[in-house]
Amino acid sequence: MRVLVTGGAGYIGSHTAKELSNQGMEPVVYDNLIHGHREACKWGPFIQGELHDLERLRECLREHKIEAVIHFAAYAYVGESMKDPGKYFWNNVEGSLSLIRAMRQESVNLMVFSSSCATYGIPESVPISEAEIQKPINPYGETKLIVERALHWYAQASPLKYAALRYFNAAGADKSGEIGEDHTPETHLIPLAIEAVLGKRDPLKIFGTDYPTRDGTAERDYIHVEDLARAHVSALHHLANGNDSFCCNLGTGNGSTVREVLDELEKIAGKPVPADPAPRREGDPPSLVADPSLAEKLLGWKAENNLSDILQDAYRWHTK
Ligand code: UFG
Numbered sequence: 445m446r447v448l449v450t451g452g453a454g455y456i457g458s459h460t461a462k463e464l465s466n467q468g469m470e471p472v473v474y475d476n477l478i479h480g481h482r483e484a485c486k487w488g489p490f491i492q493g494e495l496h497d498l499e500r501l502r503e504c505l506r507e508h509k510i511e512a513v514i515h516f517a518a519y520a521y522v523g524e525s526m527k528d529p530g531k532y533f534w535n536n537v538e539g540s541l542s543l544i545r546a547m548r549q550e551s552v553n554l555m556v557f558s559s560s561c562a563t564y565g566i567p568e569s570v571p572i573s574e575a576e577i578q579k580p581i582n583p584y585g586e587t588k589l590i591v592e593r594a595l596h597w598y599a600q601a602s603p604l605k606y607a608a609l610r611y612f613n614a615a616g617a618d619k620s621g622e623i624g625e626d627h628t629p630e631t632h633l634i635p636l637a638i639e640a641v642l643g644k645r646d647p648l649k650i651f652g653t654d655y656p657t658r659d660g661t662a663e664r665d666y667i668h669v670e671d672l673a674r675a676h677v678s679a680l681h682h683l684a685n686g687n688d689s690f691c692c693n694l695g696t697g698n699g700s701t702v703r704e705v706l707d708e709l710e711k712i713a714g715k716p717v718p719a720d721p722a723p724r725r726e727g728d729p730p731s732l733v734a735d736p737s738l739a740e741k742l743l744g745w746k747a748e749n750n751l752s753d754i755l756q757d758a759y760r761w762h763t764k
Contacts (some may be wrong), residue, residue: 445684446470446509448552450523450543451516453480456614456672457559458623461487461681463673471506475517489756495539499545512554512684514676515543515746516589521631522562522727525584527721536587540693551603555595556679560692561732562667563589570699571735574691576713582727592691598688607679612665612695612734613674616754617761624761625669634666634755635700637709638762641717648717650702652724655731661702663731668757669747678743683711687742695734696747708751712759 447464451457452473457480461471463690465487473485478493479524481524489508495517502659504510518536519525540557547555563578564584580586596607617624625635633648653660675694683689700708706717739745749757 445511445680446472446701447507447680448472448474448513449516450513451480451518451558453477453482453485453490454516455625456611456669457514457516458484459618459669459673460516460676461485462618462623463670463677467677471675472504472510474504477669479519479627481626485649486622486702487582490627495535496542498542500534501543502550503702505546505550505552510552510679512556513543514545514556514558514680515540516558520584522582522584523725525582525587527725532583532587532612534640536584537590540591541594544594544604547604548598548602549675553603553605554605554680555604555681556683557591557595557606559592559610560585560588561610561612561695561734563592564732565569566729567732570731571697571733572692572693573735573737574738581729582643600603601693601708603682607676607683607688608691609673609679610691610693612667612693614669615666616668616670616749616757619757621760621764622644625758632740633705634758635762637706637717637760640719640741641709641715643760648719648723649707650719651722651728653721654724657701657731659701659703662728663699663701663733665697665699665733666751666754667695667706667747668754671747672751675745678745684742690742692738693734693736695736696736697736697751698750699731699733700751705751705755709755709759710718712755713754729757
């Protein structure tokens with residue numbers, strides 16, 4: 445199958461392009477390289493383009509005889525989205541609508557969409573199942589929810605089928621060390637903690653030590669990027685086999701607090717991670733942990749890596 449991977453030069457996109465290729469499919473990467481890395485596109489053709497460029501997208505779908513799309517391309521900085529929502533609505537929403545329009549016009553009917561647990565906001569109950577009400581608390585999460593809803597209605601009115609995959613905290617790196625997490629600016633806990641322990645940046649700030657959790661620090665469900673990549677390919681097979689559209693969580697079902705992440709990293713690095721308590725970061729929920737049972741039921745997918753695997757692979761990538 446020939447698959448267009450928008451945002452395929454980015455973190456999760458590049459790992460998924462590699463997995464598609466490993467499973468005998470042909471990834472065609474479409475990325476504007478604003479945050480992506482050209483050198484992370486090694487598994488098929490690369491096209492530099494904007495989602496808003498409808499004609500370019502249509503031409504690309506035609507020329508490469510694309511049969512399905514995995515849509516990652518989006519801005520994903522929650523803090524930035526609070527300050528500049530317009531940037532997020534323009535890129536994440538209008539860009540996605542342009543992509544769906546191009547797919548409709550070229551009769552490409554399968555899409556796997558990169559959604560987020562940020563669509564749930566502050567959940568009523570944890571672990572979070574797909575039955576949880578989606579009430580985003582930032583524009584980033586809102587843009588992901590709007591695209592999920594657009595896909596829902598397009599799927600009612602056309603042959604389009606979609607899978608919306610709501611990831612929890614993507615982390616880790618490709619086990620062969622070929623690609624990894626490389627954001628500019630970096631805001632995520634695991635790469636920042638690794639750089640702090642390697643002395644490449646100032647001590648980590650622990651955002652909030654007064655949460656109602658085991659140790660007062662915020663709890664997240666860290667999911668290995670290779671597990672996420674496998675889930676995307678499984679979701680594509682599921683749709684291609686004629687099954688219905690669906691939305692599902694991708695997480696491990698196990699939460700780790702910031703302090704637990706730092707303790708585990710200390711074991712791998714062999715030294716303590718320099719870290720200082722700091723005030724809570726605006727918009728951070730206390731605890732986000734997935735109930736991943738629907739993904740297992742529908743796709744036969746389960747995370748294979750735990751926090752220690754994630755940290756070992758991320759550490760290897762950062763020390764390379
Ligand atoms: N954290 C720190 N110090 C830091 C960075 C993070 O203590 O320097 C804490 C955060 O407060 C949070 C946890 O580490 O409790 C994880 O933070 P990340 O920034 O790594 O990830 P988030 O949970 O904020 O964000 C992730 C995805 C987003 C998505 C969001 C949903 O990266 O794309 O989950 O809540 F929107």
